[in-house]
Amino acid sequence: MTPSMTTVPPLPPIMIEPLVRAALQEDLGRAGDITTDAIVPSALQATAMLVSRESGVVAGLDLAALAFRLVDPAITLLVARPDGGAIAAGEMIATIAGPARGILTAERTALNFLCHLSGIASATAAIVASIRGYPARIVCTRKTMPGLRSIQKYAVRVGGGSNHRFGLDDAVLIKDNHIAFAGGITPAVERARAAAGHLVKIEVEVDTLLQLQEALRLRVDAVLLDNMAPEILREAVRLVDRRAVTEASGRITPETAPAVAATGVDLISIGWLTHSAKILDIGLDPSPQPA
Amino acid sequence: MTPSMTTVPPLPPIMIEPLVRAALQEDLGRAGDITTDAIVPSALQATAMLVSRESGVVAGLDLAALAFRLVDPAITLLVARPDGGAIAAGEMIATIAGPARGILTAERTALNFLCHLSGIASATAAIVASIRGYPARIVCTRKTMPGLRSIQKYAVRVGGGSNHRFGLDDAVLIKDNHIAFAGGITPAVERARAAAGHLVKIEVEVDTLLQLQEALRLRVDAVLLDNMAPEILREAVRLVDRRAVTEASGRITPETAPAVAATGVDLISIGWLTHSAKILDIGLDPSPQPA
Amino acid sequence: MTPSMTTVPPLPPIMIEPLVRAALQEDLGRAGDITTDAIVPSALQATAMLVSRESGVVAGLDLAALAFRLVDPAITLLVARPDGGAIAAGEMIATIAGPARGILTAERTALNFLCHLSGIASATAAIVASIRGYPARIVCTRKTMPGLRSIQKYAVRVGGGSNHRFGLDDAVLIKDNHIAFAGGITPAVERARAAAGHLVKIEVEVDTLLQLQEALRLRVDAVLLDNMAPEILREAVRLVDRRAVTEASGRITPETAPAVAATGVDLISIGWLTHSAKILDIGLDPSPQPA
Amino acid sequence: MTPSMTTVPPLPPIMIEPLVRAALQEDLGRAGDITTDAIVPSALQATAMLVSRESGVVAGLDLAALAFRLVDPAITLLVARPDGGAIAAGEMIATIAGPARGILTAERTALNFLCHLSGIASATAAIVASIRGYPARIVCTRKTMPGLRSIQKYAVRVGGGSNHRFGLDDAVLIKDNHIAFAGGITPAVERARAAAGHLVKIEVEVDTLLQLQEALRLRVDAVLLDNMAPEILREAVRLVDRRAVTEASGRITPETAPAVAATGVDLISIGWLTHSAKILDIGLDPSPQPA
């Protein structure tokens, strides 16, 4: 595990609480947990363990803990393996103790956050590991689940990746359609530069080395080298010669990532980390001796 | 494609509009689409096509259309392949026409809904197809993305699957932890039956045939046969003898589904349809001649 | 009072807090409690009692307590007679202690919840008592106050009743208009069965014994016997012969309920419990010696 | 019907839309109207009539119409008897036409608003009629259903009544508890007057004629004569001699109202109009020949 993984700052509670509340309300509906309420005595206390069924990287414990706490403030969650921690199959992530009803009621909501975010962190960590030794960084995109962008991008950071834009408003990314509608790279960049604030960077998507040279002449901050074969990428990196950040994109997988990283690009952006990552399978096991 | 796929009723706009608004606001942030606003002339009109890069089943066109319309009511979307329609790689799903700015601004939000929901529908349709000829139905679970349950379950229906519970409040599902906390299947079922309304069904998770027999004696509506090998499942189905709905679960994949379906179970529930399905890769291509 | 009344599980705080916040904000408006703020010294402490002016069943103490606590966390509410408890005229339900301003400011909001929900619970308990000895259960309907369905149905449970559907989405109830639009009971039930999930029950409204026989042939889970005279009801129950749950409806009052229950129906559904129940008159009395 | 009833200005849509949206979402839940969606063909058009089962005064048609329109904008509602109109049992209030699915899906939400508000308007009109000839006006209180105050008070106006305070912030009402905590009427009124804005009136609750005289000396705008017998009320009105508005309160019913009005009080305030009024029973009947 790299040290950077263990030091990703948490999102402040005020950012995650609305998401957790909404998820609980989605699950509780209009009648609450009718199974647990009918079956489990209200005074029963229990303990349970969050255990991973597979190896990976944990992310989302703050959200899981908040889910339990919002259902019943008497539930405590003791973290053994914090966000960013590598976990092996069968290892325990945290212990939970408190009223049994609340633990069962919040279980699915807590796990839905934890498994999804840990899935993203684990996929990110795997691809980060696959290019170890190369300078390239892994970045995610705006191809996220509606409503979950902040926490998905947090999970990418936890996995050792970096974040691309968070929205349409925090950086200029000129894509092929913009170029087509503007009539070329040069007018597109010039208009963007005239409008952009001084802390807004400009990145341009280029499909050919000719386009790349045009973008470099305009001194853009970054170039998105879309769907280029490794040998073209290598030539592009050479052409750029550190005058701009270079970003490679286009369905890059853990298998193809090393070859891309070997071209010397600065960034490899991967949409599927946030739109198609599998969950990390984490379960809630009642511990042998309830408190 | 089965006819049933083409007749899944749409969700009313009042149910999807809050999701689409929130997703657009997440992307627009505090300054809107600074790239498009700077580069694309406000009067420019454009047309574009939604084209699938791979074969699958379309789901989510209402959400995509609403994303465009909420950004600019002047944008129209003409559907060629409605929700539930099978699509081949390279085929067109819909055409879009209207102000170029709005089309580019709404593109990613529209695609995020459409690709995700079509991914779920396509994965569902694939596994449904894999068990064709068997009576079993494919059902999804509560392992969903926080906030997106309604539309994810809709996508499962579009793909030819059915829905399990929508929340903790619309049916009783007695799981292993409930049984453990209640001190057995019998007290658990009896308590649930005493509390449940007359339109609430009761399903019990059983891990062994002995537990199954206990559940059957209690005349539950459905039994969840968790993680049983096909031969045990077959024996369980025989024991049940149509006295309850039988549901098999436990990491069932398109590869293992036929063997499970062959046991005669009524339902096969699959969590990964909603928590780990890959997107269907759909892109927005400006058409050759802008209007 | 039956023991079942005292064991209705409370709704989790996350479900009731948005309602209490909204009610307080509705009352506080844009300037807060200008009377109390002007008149009552901020340091003044007080105690008060919630006292019922009439006999009935208490419901809604969690909402009342939350109203006081949200206005001032220093206010405590000590419950003498919890939800489900029978109360006589003049009896004390709870004592309240804390800053005088907060007690007066939250009083009306707390009482509006408590009196309304106790009114529903009391009306339910009265009609439940009127049919004691018969197996029939009292159920409420979807004829609820907009926005208050969850807590109104909770109050019915507290009063010893059961809940019918919570919404349009948690069970199939085929009414006369559906049958008319479908062209008959048979096509209506068949279409519903094809679409419904395995945990969704199907109930059909029938107006005649002929319709009832058709419904029974389709093996529906429940039949709604609408507006039938007791002698017809009795014949219907005989015809059903426990093959379906039988529900009687149609302006049933405490006076007419015993005759309906005597027919042997399983359920008696009553809309006015939630749309027209009178409040239970509960007042807030400052206690003789303020703390 | 008095002309004033027909001229109550409607609430602007922006005030009622959030309530109607929330009510529909409460009913649609996470899966929508599964009965109608399964049974009624999507292309089917229908007409229906809103018909009153009993005589009364209509209120809430704007909310009902909005419920239908929000479910399907193609539904139209043609009003025959607008808000404020007297209606006899069996008379038609409005006709509805459009897609059959939407009409059935929105029916209950529309009726829940319409029946409840018409119930309030009808109860108000009845008590207003009972005191015809006396100058007294009927007013409602803050004893309202949480979240519904604006529309309940609107219904009171439609029924010919007037509104008391809308919240804690729009007028000063000094009640017995305030007086007790302040140490008397005089300090209470003086503090309130020092704090109140120039458009804020001051009303004081008095339980005795002695208190009344103290209040009059302080030149308050109105006096709340709580739970006084008619003969005391009459004496109080004489004492006031038009120097303040006089309001009688205390469980006044249609039976006791005339005697109260005969004392000459200006206002009779009645909490049960908004906390315990029965609905006006209005139903939705499909018309004989669907369009």
Add this chain to the structure above:
Amino acid sequence: MTPSMTTVPPLPPIMIEPLVRAALQEDLGRAGDITTDAIVPSALQATAMLVSRESGVVAGLDLAALAFRLVDPAITLLVARPDGGAIAAGEMIATIAGPARGILTAERTALNFLCHLSGIASATAAIVASIRGYPARIVCTRKTMPGLRSIQKYAVRVGGGSNHRFGLDDAVLIKDNHIAFAGGITPAVERARAAAGHLVKIEVEVDTLLQLQEALRLRVDAVLLDNMAPEILREAVRLVDRRAVTEASGRITPETAPAVAATGVDLISIGWLTHSAKILDIGLDPSPQPA
């Protein structure tokens, strides 16, 4: 500083919390405080002082304290100079202690509330001071910042001013356009009186002494003397002769206020207190020795 300034009751937390949450979320965006999170160690504790750069009156400390607490509940704020307190340039208002990250993250949101509200309170106090000795009170208007009316009007009270209407619904103010559309003052007042509740006062804007006389004949509660020169105002006050509250308005500044107050009017209403007041410049200084 007058004593009244120190006794303005605080707004209850339930009224201010939504504003503070929304402001923090506006600033945190989708990624939180990326500067502080990257630079400041998470374990670092700090202390800081809120210090005014100029003299004035403090208002808004509850909102500032809540901003810090919502970002990190471990942050404490110790008030030296509460709302309503006069402060000199360089004086300390409060000390803050807790995790350094949270202090820096919440700083701007806390200051935005505190500086703006203190600016309003200070401007109000200045103009109140300018007319000391005259009976006139300073009142604010509905010309407020959208969404901030409650707290802006609170700040006016803190500064020693009073509040005019809080919205369109809590008093009748008949302006020139209403009079024009009604066809005169008399029909306007008569219609308003017929519709208004008994706790609703009626104020009329008059532009001439002739209009004033018409309004007085109608016994309105208050008259708004708009844009009258001091000598006309004086004549108006004489005409009114205490039969109505007199309010002067029309771009009154600290320079012109004494002359207006000298006319004997009861109220001077000033829109710029809430729409154009400058902030009070308050800064956050880390104290010399961090804890």
Add this chain to the structure above:
Amino acid sequence: MTPSMTTVPPLPPIMIEPLVRAALQEDLGRAGDITTDAIVPSALQATAMLVSRESGVVAGLDLAALAFRLVDPAITLLVARPDGGAIAAGEMIATIAGPARGILTAERTALNFLCHLSGIASATAAIVASIRGYPARIVCTRKTMPGLRSIQKYAVRVGGGSNHRFGLDDAVLIKDNHIAFAGGITPAVERARAAAGHLVKIEVEVDTLLQLQEALRLRVDAVLLDNMAPEILREAVRLVDRRAVTEASGRITPETAPAVAATGVDLISIGWLTHSAKILDIGLDPSPQPA
């Protein structure tokens, strides 16, 4: 007026609608516009003009138009002088036509947005004009009104200014407190660079030329030269020599701006544009002949 002013792209309706709805609801309260509803006949149509009482730059017409339309969709607003247009005292900005009630009810909300945003645009335009001829741009800060940041920053753009950060999350701005807590500029910048995404720029506040040299060695994107006298600023600009963007800040006014601009800095940031700008006084005049 520079051409750039007339071409600021509008904010999409989805971004401004929540603000306008909330502002209207704040003003309508629980009873709506009781003055207009009582006095103005519902069928009366009217026309009116938005007229500026002083010269300036218009901003916010979309919000004003939306306010009228949300109150009554039948109201139309015809723009004569769009956002960014220079206006002289007495000139007309737009004409409004439609139901008289809606025009009066929405008037204040519409004007509150329009006057405030036009005030910001006008103040920005004035200071932009004061430094014409110099290359410096005027930028605003995060010192904004809570909840209004997006539209205030839009108004700055309309006035010819540029925007600094929109929140804590879209760029790194290392201020004096960060430097103090990090133990120097170098560790602060290094930590920020390690954490920041590739499209995130880094700006550092420097108080001395020594600090400036340290920042330049670290190749930051921008330097904030806080509270430096013009001669020091000039030396700083010389030292920077175009290696970073230079920003001057510290209570710069229209009077002092030219001297600051003359130093050659790239940016002049001004907090008071958004926290203390006066409104532009715009009024609504009914036109002579109502339609």
